[in-house]
Amino acid sequence: MFWWAIPLELLILAFSFIGLISSIVFILVVVIHREFRQNLILLLAINLSIGGLITCVSMISQALYMIMQSEQDMLCPFRSYFYTAGGLYIFQAALLQTLHRLFITVFAHRRYWQNRCLFLSLALAQLSLCLLALLPLLLGNRFPYFPSAKACYIALNDIFDVLYPAICFYFVPLILQSGLSYWILQHVARETRAGRAGMNIHKRIHKERRVLARVALPVILLLSVGLIFFVFFFGTILTNTQWEAPPYALHLSFLGSSAATGASMMANLFLYREVKKNIWLYLRCLWIHHEQNRIHILGHA
Secondary structure, X not given: OOOOHHHHHHHHHHHHHHHHHHHHHHHHHHHHOHHHHOOHHHHHHHHHHHHHHHHHHHHHHHHHHHHOOOOOOOOHHHHHHHHHHHHHHHHHHHHXXXXXXXXXXXXXXXXXXXXXXXXXXXXXXXXXXXXXXXXXXXXXXXXXXXXXXXXXXOOOOOHHHHHXXXXXXXXXXXXXXXXXXXXXXXXXXXXXXXXXXXXXXXXXXXXXXXXXXXXXXXXXXXXXXXXXXXXXHHHHHHHOOOOOOOHHHHHHHHHHHHHHHHHHHHHHHHHOXXXXXXXXXXXXXXXXXXXXXXXHHHHXX
């Protein structure tokens, strides 16, 4: 047992709970309000919360088992499977949001491409793809248990199983999202210069950059954390000295992933004005109700 393990595992648990609560609140706020359910932008943002929900539940379970120093159990590979699938789906959800942004800016005249059923079908297909694409790894026992880390993960010397999900579901969506974002910004700049938009060019481009940055935030956070894992992966391949990551490396990867996911889910609550306004309104009503009860109790004292 390492002295640094418990503090890191408690931080993983805390960040994961923040992400879990934030994602549940976002989903409930959008689902409960009928006008929000008609807003495709918010519905697509729910996909991000679903990915965060899957990741955070897996991380909470993983952190609890690490804290309790439990030996291998039958759920160990399933935790790693859903943790990986949740992270993959966050990248896919961000790509779908960028695609929707492309359709409402570059192809605004093609209304049939902005159909809500089309995008909800694409979201369901993406989720199914993430789960099914990793299923062969789960069934093939490619998430082995490593006692030193008290966790299951893909062995670093298993080059195909490490690079297959990374390239197909991390880097390809990242490249596509970057290309679509550049396309959107170039189109907005051309349209504004041509006088088709009644808005100042710098203001219009700034608005699009702000929207695209909001969509890309979870991807940027998770990608920066993923570099920690890939540093040890390439170190293993080049030196060929060890097949598994050092325990501190895995703890740092888990901590970074939970922090990035938690921050992304919390940012979701505040970056969408409709949701943020509704939450503040609800909290204000709770505070007013609490003050009324307190005054009522003091009045009878």
